[in-house]
Amino acid sequence: MPSDRRDFLRLTAFAPLAAALPLGGGPLAALSAPRPADWAALGRGLDGRLVRPGDASYGAARRLYNPAFDDVRPAGIAYCANDADVAECVRFATRYDVPLAVRSGGHSYAGWSTGTGLVIDVSPMRSVRHSSGRAVVGAGAKLIDVYDRLAASGVSIPAGSCPTVGVSGLALGGGIGVVSRxxxxxxxxxxxxxxxxxxxxxxxxxxxxxADLYWASRGGGGGNFGVATSFTFRTHPIREVTVFFLRWPWAKARKVVAEWQKWAPAAPDALWSNLHLTREGGGPAVQVGGLYLGGRAACENLLDRLAGRIGATSSRYVRATSYRQAMMIMAGCSSYSVSQCHLPGSLPGQTRDGRLVRDTFEAKSHIAYRPLSSAGIATLVAKVAAPGDHAVLLDALGGAVGRVGPQATAFPHRAAVFSVQYYAHRAGRAAWLRDAHAAMTPHFGHHAYVNYIDPKLTGWRTAYYGPNAPRLARIKAKYDPARRFRFPQAI
Incomplete structure (x- = not known):
């Protein structure tokens, strides 16, 4: 929509309000609630689409990735097509004091990418363009699409493995991923x-x-300072890589943890790995997986060093493949097309042939600054072995991550050796999470990852941001003094 038409609709829609307010240049007094006609005017003023209760697509539009939040009913979901749409929504929310939530991929662990007011969804802004070593990526682009489109140009960016996560939330919180080291x-x-x-x-x-807002946007968490609409990233060239998955009998779980935590953070930067301790759909299992930026022979040599310290594996998968296919494997989409590696539907960010399904879960996290002691390992293994449907996921850090100062960006955990995610499903998940996290806190300390945002975490400011919290608070006060962007753990 041309800006003149947008302004005409906005001004004529609010003409009665302007006439009723006193002159004097002060801020507009917020109305108690917008009327249906006000919502309709907002919708007409957008180049994108406003979905409201009663619309045919409302039931699908209001859902996040996690069905645990399906009972939340927003007053409106605005699928914003451009910066002007986002600005229009922010002004509308300010004018009527409507709560705002910002959504890119809809993966907020606490459900804070939805709410009872207006949800700004940036999914329509999903273009991916590459030129001269730079990628310009719309805030709503899903990671699997970023990987796919950049691969066509022979490049990529370091990012995560979950295919439907939006690039915005990932980047704003730091962005631990499969080539981070x-x-x-x-x-x-x-x-x-x-x-x-x-x-x-x-x-x-x-x-x-x-520059202060740029600094805060590099690890200060999504939804805190405004609505990101576009990112420009440096890219790296891609090449053939090697992916691997090694499993051991559960009886060796303690040994696997002890040896992996020494091997993974100190490995060559080209090797990234994770350690999964799981009890899902059966007995407990232990697996080391990852990706090596190089050929199979060199990767096998590194894996042999780990296996030689632990003992014989129960299964071993090592495969050289293209970078693009490696990202599909890490996404759990090795047998799907890129289009199928989405949630099904016709809304922005979905595909009609999508094969992925939503997941009901709860999660917590730690950031490990030192290896676990033998007592810590024993406690971790025992907690995973307990009855239930849960997992603990450890992702190696070090390498390039640790060569950036803790205050050079808002992400403070540069000295960490690995991240820890506790992930639980179905009945009893909250109790297991609470117990496992509490049992491991004496061993890991009070550090956490803001992208695994935890609504029950105490001391979250220090846990997420460490010494960077005061500076982030000052930047928040500068750019959002009225706290228009707020949620229970907003800065």
Whole structure:
């Protein structure tokens, strides 16, 4: 929609309000609630689409990835097509004091990418363009699409493995991913970001423009400072890589943990790995998986060093493959097409032939700054072996991640050796999570990852942001003094 038509609709829709307010240049007094006609005017003023209760697509539009939040009923979901749409929504929410939630992929562990007010969904802004070593990526692009489209140009960016996560939430919280040890976090290759702030202004933020907001956007968490609409990343060239999965009998679980935590963070930067301790759909299992940026022979040599310390594996899978296919394997989509590696549907970010399913879960996290002691290992293994449907996922850090200072970006956990995620399904999940996390806190300390946001975490400011929390608070006060962007753990 041309800006003149947008402004005409906005001004005529709110003409009665303007006439009723006193003159004097002060802020507009918020109405108690917008009327249906006000919502209709907002919808007409968007280039994108506003979905409201009663619309045919409302039931699907209001859902997040996690069905645990299906009872939340937003007053509206705005699928924003551009910066101007986002700004229009922010001004509308300010004018009527409507709560705002910001959604990219809908994976907020606490469900804070939805709410009872207006949800700004940036999924329509999903373009991916590459030129001269830079990728310009819309905030709503899903990771599997970013990988696929950049692979066509022979490049990629360091990012995560979950295919339907939106690039915005990942990058703003730091971005631990499958090539982080070689190329850094997602936020480490972020050169600029475009943000619509609480005032409705659209700012380009980089090292030379709005540098404080740029710093905060590199690990300060999504939804805190405004609505990110576009990112510019440095890319790296892609090549054939090797993926691997090794499993051992559960009786060796303690030995696997002890040896992996020494081997993985100290491995060559080209090798990234994770350790999964799971009890899902049967007895407990232990697996080391990962990716090596190189050929199979060199990868096998590194894996042999680990296996030689632990003992014979019960299964071993090592395969050289293309970078693009490696990302599909890590996404759990090795037998799917890229289109099928989405949630099914016709809304932005979905595909009609999508094969993925939503998942009901709860999660917590730690960031490990030192290896576990033998007592810590015994406690961790015992907690996973307990009855239930749960997992503990450890992702190796070190390498390029650790060569950035803890205050160079908002992400503070540069000295960490691995991240820890506790993930539980179905009945009893909350009790297991609470017990397992509490049992491991004496061993890991009070550090956590903001992208695994935890609504029950105490001391979350320090846990997520460490010494960077005070600076983030000052930036929040500067760009959002009225706290228009707020949720229970907003800065």
């Amino acid at each position: 070689k190329y850094g976090l997602t936020c480490d290759v972020l050169e600029s970001v475009r943000i619509v702030t609480a005032s409705g202004a659209t700012l380009t933020c980089d090292a030379n423009h709005n």
